[in-house]
Amino acid sequence: MTMFSDLHERLWNETPGEKPLASDEALSLARAAAPGDRTLARLLFAEGFGTGGALDAILLDRSERTKSALFSNTVQAVVPIYVSSICNEHCLYCNYRADNHGDAVQRVRLTDDQLRREAEFLIDEKGFRCLELVYATDPLVRPAAMCRHVELLRNLLEQRGGSVVGLSAEALDENDYRDLVSAGLSFSVLWQETYDRWRYQQLHPGRGKKPRFEYRLDAFERMLSAGVRDVGIGILTGLSPWRRDWAMLISHEMYLREHCGQAATILGIPRLKSAPGAQVHTTPFTPSDAEFQVTVALHNLLFPEVRPFVSTRESFELCTQLARGGGCLFTFNCTTIPGGYTMGNPGCQFPSGSYDAPVYSKKLTQLGLSTDWNWAPYEQALYAAHIENRA
Numbered sequence: 001m002t003m004f005s006d007l008h009e010r011l012w013n014e015t016p017g018e019k020p021l022a023s024d025e026a027l028s029l030a031r032a033a034a035p036g037d038r039t040l041a042r043l044l045f046a047e048g049f050g051t052g053g054a055l056d057a058i059l060l061d062r063s064e065r066t067k068s069a070l071f072s073n074t075v076q077a078v079v080p081i082y083v084s085s086i087c088n089e090h091c092l093y094c095n096y097r098a099d100n101h102g103d104a105v106q107r108v109r110l111t112d113d114q115l116r117r118e119a120e121f122l123i124d125e126k127g128f129r130c131l132e133l134v135y136a137t138d139p140l141v142r143p144a145a146m147c148r149h150v151e152l153l154r155n156l157l158e159q160r161g162g163s164v165v166g167l168s169a170e171a172l173d174e175n176d177y178r179d180l181v182s183a184g185l186s187f188s189v190l191w192q193e194t195y196d197r198w199r200y201q202q203l204h205p206g207r208g209k210k211p212r213f214e215y216r217l218d219a220f221e222r223m224l225s226a227g228v229r230d231v232g233i234g235i236l237t238g239l240s241p242w243r244r245d246w247a248m249l250i251s252h253e254m255y256l257r258e259h260c261g262q263a264a265t266i267l268g269i270p271r272l273k274s275a276p277g278a279q280v281h282t283t284p285f286t287p288s289d290a291e292f293q294v295t296v297a298l299h300n301l302l303f304p305e306v307r308p309f310v311s312t313r314e315s316f317e318l319c320t321q322l323a324r325g326g327g328c329l330f331t332f333n334c335t336t337i338p339g340g341y342t343m344g345n346p347g348c349q350f351p352s353g354s355y356d357a358p359v360y361s362k363k364l365t366q367l368g369l370s371t372d373w374n375w376a377p378y379e380q381a382l383y384a385a386h387i388e389n390r391a
């Protein structure tokens with residue numbers, strides 16, 4: 001059976017294969033193409049794209065109007081709960097890489113009681129109903145433990161009217177995803193980091209699972225085969241020349257639609273930030289704010305129903321710009337160290353802001369964005385649409 005990894009090399013070599021669009025042609029395409037028109041992807045390489053000029057203004061405006069029509073200026077609140085910072089991988093841009101023995105890294109693995117306390121605090125004190133479990137690649141926290149954690153959080157949420165449990169972890173086997181769905185998992189996100197094979201291998205040394213480029217590339221198909229209906233795909237923008245990486249990401253999303261009968265429904269948009277204890281802090285490949293913002297807007301026009309995962313890696317101001325029109329996942333409170341909410345653990349995987357939900361959701365309201373805390377009904381609609389598509 002063909003998997004995306006079988007096509008990667010050909011697609012990589014074809015991207016970008018065309019002559020960049022000239023400014024006039026780009027402006028016409030940006031004005032006239034309907035949302036969802038795949039030819040919009042050509043704008044990534046157009047003259048004037050990301051320069052803050054007329055082309056960007058059209059795309060930002062159309063993105064906002066398209067999102068607003070679909071999602072009524074509503075964002076979906078989500079909060080990460082880190083479970084372990086113990087990792088046997090070696091990603092050179094990460095504070096949690098196994099070889100980092102410096103003072104800036106704290107290795108913590110939560111017990112189930114500690115995890116429960118973190119979740120209860122976020123649910124009862126901060127009002128969250130969508131919890132995202134986040135894991136480093138901890139040799140002692142394997143899929144069976146992740147299933148137990150999903151069940152634990154699911155039960156806590158059910159006692160309070162229910163909602164959504166998601167996962168951000170290493171790439172897993174299809175059976176593992178199947179077990180997680182049975183345990184109550186609603187969504188699963190995984191970032192490919194980069195589609196540039198050479199860069200990928202340079203940045204992910206070692207003998208673990210992460211250096212297996214193809215295994216990670218095909219994880220999204222395994223999720224979909226296993227019955228995960230809300231799948232997140234993305235790259236860590238800045239690891240490699242970003243236009244080519246985004247073009248490949250778009251190709252991958254199109255492939256999933258055509259070959260799996262279902263799309264990724266969440267878009268990861270992390271941008272590289274300098275982390276303490278990392279070996280790679282910056283690259284020449286990181287887009288400016290203007291480039292980054294218009295790239296997300298272009299993606300919104302290409303795939304209007306896909307929700308960008310807006311994270312506190314960015315300033316609150318930029319988060320609100322990225323969220324224009326709604327139709328995104330939105331992070332408020334955030335720590336990237338296990339026990340960061342209730343145990344006072346210092347440290348982080350990478351620097352991030354934390355925008356206290358009761359305060360900052362009001363700021364969003366002032367900007368015309370409302371917050372959906374319990375988006376279980378949205379998840380149910382996704383599942384219903386999937387079943388209808390199959391009928």
Ligand code: SF4
Pocket residue numbers: 087088089090091094095096097098135136137210
């Ligand atoms: S990015 Fe993830 S897998 Fe890589 S070193 Fe950091 S925690 Fe481990």
